[in-house]
Amino acid sequence: MSTTSVLFDAPGPRARVRNGLLTVVSIIAVGAVLYGIYRGFDAKGQWEGRIWEPFIRWETWDVYIIPGLIGTLRAAAVAAVLALVFGAVFGLARLSDHAWIRVPAGLVVEVFRAIPLLLLIFFIFYLLPTVMGGGDYAFIAVVLGLTLYNGSVLAEVVRAGVLSVPKGQSEAAYAVGMRKNQVMRLVLLPQAVTAMMPAIVSQLVVLLKDTALGYIIAYVDLLNTGFKILPAAFFGSLIPAAIVIGVIYVALNMALSAFATWLEKRSRRSRKTAAPPVAPPGPAAVPMGPATPGRTALEGME
Amino acid sequence: MDELIQYGPFLAEGFLENIKLALVAGVISLIFGTVLVSMRVSPTPVLRAAGTIYVNVVRNTPLTLVLAFSALGLSDTLGLTFSTVPRVNSFWVVGLGLAAYTSAFVCEALRSGINTVPLGQAEAARSIGLTFMQSLTLIILPQAFRSVIAPLGSVMIAMIKNTTVATAGGYLADAAANMKEVFDTTGASIPIFLGIVLAFMAVTLPVGYFTGWLARRLAVVR
Numbered sequence: 001m002s003t004t005s006v007l008f009d010a011p012g013p014r015a016r017v018r019n020g021l022l023t024v025v026s027i028i029a030v031g032a033v034l035y036g037i038y039r040g041f042d043a044k045g046q047w048e049g050r051i052w053e054p055f056i057r058w059e060t061w062d063v064y065i066i067p068g069l070i071g072t073l074r075a076a077a078v079a080a081v082l083a084l085v086f087g088a089v090f091g092l093a094r095l096s097d098h099a100w101i102r103v104p105a106g107l108v109v110e111v112f113r114a115i116p117l118l119l120l121i122f123f124i125f126y127l128l129p130t131v132m133g134g135g136d137y138a139f140i141a142v143v144l145g146l147t148l149y150n151g152s153v154l155a156e157v158v159r160a161g162v163l164s165v166p167k168g169q170s171e172a173a174y175a176v177g178m179r180k181n182q183v184m185r186l187v188l189l190p191q192a193v194t195a196m197m198p199a200i201v202s203q204l205v206v207l208l209k210d211t212a213l214g215y216i217i218a219y220v221d222l223l224n225t226g227f228k229i230l231p232a233a234f235f236g237s238l239i240p241a242a243i244v245i246g247v248i249y250v251a252l253n254m255a256l257s258a259f260a261t262w263l264e265k266r267s268r269r270s271r272k273t274a275a276p277p278v279a280p281p282g283p284a285a286v287p288m289g290p291a292t293p294g295r296t297a298l299e300g301m302e
Numbered sequence: 303m304d305e306l307i308q309y310g311p312f313l314a315e316g317f318l319e320n321i322k323l324a325l326v327a328g329v330i331s332l333i334f335g336t337v338l339v340s341m342r343v344s345p346t347p348v349l350r351a352a353g354t355i356y357v358n359v360v361r362n363t364p365l366t367l368v369l370a371f372s373a374l375g376l377s378d379t380l381g382l383t384f385s386t387v388p389r390v391n392s393f394w395v396v397g398l399g400l401a402a403y404t405s406a407f408v409c410e411a412l413r414s415g416i417n418t419v420p421l422g423q424a425e426a427a428r429s430i431g432l433t434f435m436q437s438l439t440l441i442i443l444p445q446a447f448r449s450v451i452a453p454l455g456s457v458m459i460a461m462i463k464n465t466t467v468a469t470a471g472g473y474l475a476d477a478a479a480n481m482k483e484v485f486d487t488t489g490a491s492i493p494i495f496l497g498i499v500l501a502f503m504a505v506t507l508p509v510g511y512f513t514g515w516l517a518r519r520l521a522v523v524r
Contacts, residue, residue, distance in 0.1 A: 011345070019345055026348040044380050114503050116463040118478050119495070126482075126490035205362075212364030216469055223367055227374075238379055242371045246363055253362035 041239070051237045055244055060230070068225030069248065075139060075221060076208045079146035083207065084200070086151025091158025092184070105155075112152040118213055121145035125217050138219035142211060150207045157199045157278055161192035164275040194267050195275035201260035205253050212249070222248065306493040309484045313494065316480030317501050320465040323397050323476065324505075327461055330401035332454075335408025336443070342413060345434055353409070360406040365464055369471030372399035377472075389475065396471035404461045411453045415446030448520045455513025459506045477501070 011019055041047060054060040093105035112120070125141035165188050173183040215223040226245035231238040306313075341353035360368070376382045377395045384394035419442050427437035447454075466478040473479070477498050484494060 022346045023348055026346050026352075030348060030352050040380055040382075046380070111499075114506060115499050116466040116478070116502055118466040118469070119481065119498060119502075122478060122482055122485070123490060123495045126485040130489050209362070209364045212366040213467070213470075215366050215370070216467075223364065223370070227367070227370060239375050242367070242375050246359075246367060246371070249364060249367065250359055250362040254358070257362070 045236075046239050048236075051234065052240050054230075054234045054237055055240060060234075064225045064230040064233070065222070065245070065248075068220065068222040068245075071214075071220045071225070072208070072211050072222040075142050075146070075211045075214060075219065076204075079143045079150065079211070080204050080207055082143065082147040083151040083154055083203075086147055087154025087158050090151065090155035091162070094155065094159050095162055097180070109152045109155045112148045113156070115149070117145055117149045117210060118216065120148060121213055121217060138214065138217050141217060142214040142219050142221075145213075146207055146210055150203055150210075153203055153206075154200060157196050157203065158192070160278045161196035161199075161275065162188050164195055164278055165191045166275070191275050196278050197267060198260045198264035199278045201256060201263060205256045205260070208256065209249070209253060305484070305488050305491045306497045309488075309494060310497070313477060313480050313484065313498060314501075316475060316477040317498065319393075319473075319476045320462070320468075320502075321505065323393070323400060323465040323468060323473075324458075324462045326394075326397035327400040327404055327465070328458055330398065331404035331408050331461065334401060334405040335412060338405055338409035339412040339416065340438060340443075342409065343416060343438070357406045357409055360403055361410070363403075365400075365403050365467050366470045368403050369396055369399045369467055372396070372402075373470075373472040389473075392471065392473040393475075396468045396473040399471055400461065400464060400468075404457065404464075407457045407460075408454065411450045411457055412443075412446055414453070415448075415450035416442055418449050419445045445522055448522050451513055451517040451520060455510060455517070458513070459509055462506055462509070463502065 045051075090105050090109050093101050094109065096102045096105070121141050121144075124144050125137055128137040128140060129135065162184075169187055169191065170183050173187040178186065211221055212223045214221045215228070218224065222245055226241050226248075227238075230241050234241075338353050338357065341349040342357070344350060372395050373392065377391065382395075383391050385391045423441055423445065424437060427441040432440065465476060468476045469479045469482070481494060481498055485491065488494075
């Protein structure tokens with residue numbers, strides 16, 4: 001909270017009284033909102049033990065929530081690995097000296113970043129059966145969609161990471177007689193990876209969150225088992241179910257985000273790289289310099 | 303190509319709904335995001351905590367869950383309705399759900415803008431006797447807004463792309479829902495997909511260039 005202290009003075013006696021009053025008023029306001037929500041739930045009987053009871057039974061977790069969570073994590077893990085590979089290949093291809101590699105790679109990356117992810121998933125979901133015959137393609141559609149979109153964003157991260165290594169590093173490497181491939185492999189990439197790490201992890205948070213889009217094409221993920229199948233089995237438990245799986249999602253993502261913050265602090269402390277940390281580029285199109293404030297505000301949006 | 307021409311009007315109708323949703327969510331999220339950031343930097347710890355909790359919870363919840371919960375939970379179960387016409391009601395449920403989600407990101411963008419306003423500005427404002435609200439609305443926020451136009455632009459682009467998730471909120475009239483409906487009869491059609499993608503790019507690219515231009519034009523010279 002370093003910013004807050006700037007906006008107002010250390011309070012004197014009168015300000016303390018005023019702040020005290022404001023605190024009381026805001027407690028009442030926040031309390032009123034919470035009470036309003038409580039009453040709204042109460043009026044519709046959402047606090048009845050009957051509809052919360054399934055969540056203290058092991059079968060509910062065993063049959064619905066855990067398989068859904070596994071579905072979510074499976075899609076996220078496969079898509080994360082593929083997206084990292086896609087990102088590394090296309091990020092490096094965009095840095096190529098040959099225009100015939102650089103230009104198509106740039107086109108692919110820019111197009112897939114601009115497509116709304118849900119449309120991409122729908123398209124793949126409908127395209128696969130016509131190309132490969134019948135079957136259940138929900139998993140492949142989710143994974144492929146997530147890979148293409150997040151891979152493109154990661155490609156930008158890789159490119160920004162390599163470009164953020166000071167020029168002197170590659171010049172020095174060329175001066176001692178290294179080849180292009182050696183400069184990239186031995187000098188630029190090791191430093192870039194350190195700078196990219198926080199941005200990569202926050203993009204993986206986005207990927208994990210976006211697996212929930214699978215719900216729309218009926219992929220069996222946490223949102224599907226928890227919010228569609230579970231309330232159908234326990235009539236009336238819709239809102240408790242939403243709260244429980246909401247808590248699971250928030251906890252998962254916050255843990256990953258905390259990991260990203262920790263990585264960033266660590267890489268800032270142990271300066272093994274000459275490159276500054278890279279911010280996630282998001283859907284782009286808006287040209288932003290490395291010094292633009294709030295570049296990271298998009299973290300986690302999509 | 304014939305399919306795109308045949309279903310073009312139907313798809314364009316859906317795309318228009320995406321634009322309407324984006325306008326509603328854009329306006330509301332900018333206002334609510336500003337309120338949230340004022341709460342997050344206010345001298346009152348309760349408001350600070352409430353703002354922080356809201357932003358962290360909303361930012362880490364999938365938009366699909368936010369919209370599905372708004373539709374099935376808030377609207378159907380708890381009876382929060384905006385209109386008796388189901389279609390109009392769905393529109394506002396999705397629009398407001400999207401606004402609630404986007405405002406958390408608007409708040410974060412603005413907060414990093416506030417961080418860039420030099421200390422001296424706030425100190426000068428206090429020294430001439432401005433209160434917290436005055437220094438925030440007259441000195442800090444105008445400068446903060448100007449320095450984060452580009453990130454706000456990319457938040458808005460992401461929001462425009464996110465309007466396609468309206469399907470999860472039960473609003474089955476947008477471009478994604480219409481595309482799905484057409485695909486149900488024709489099967490996957492590359493021209494239709496590319497047509498919708500180009501329509502989205504035709505909106506997001508100008509927004510990007512406009513906010514980029516505005517950011518350069520309004521940049522605070524320090």
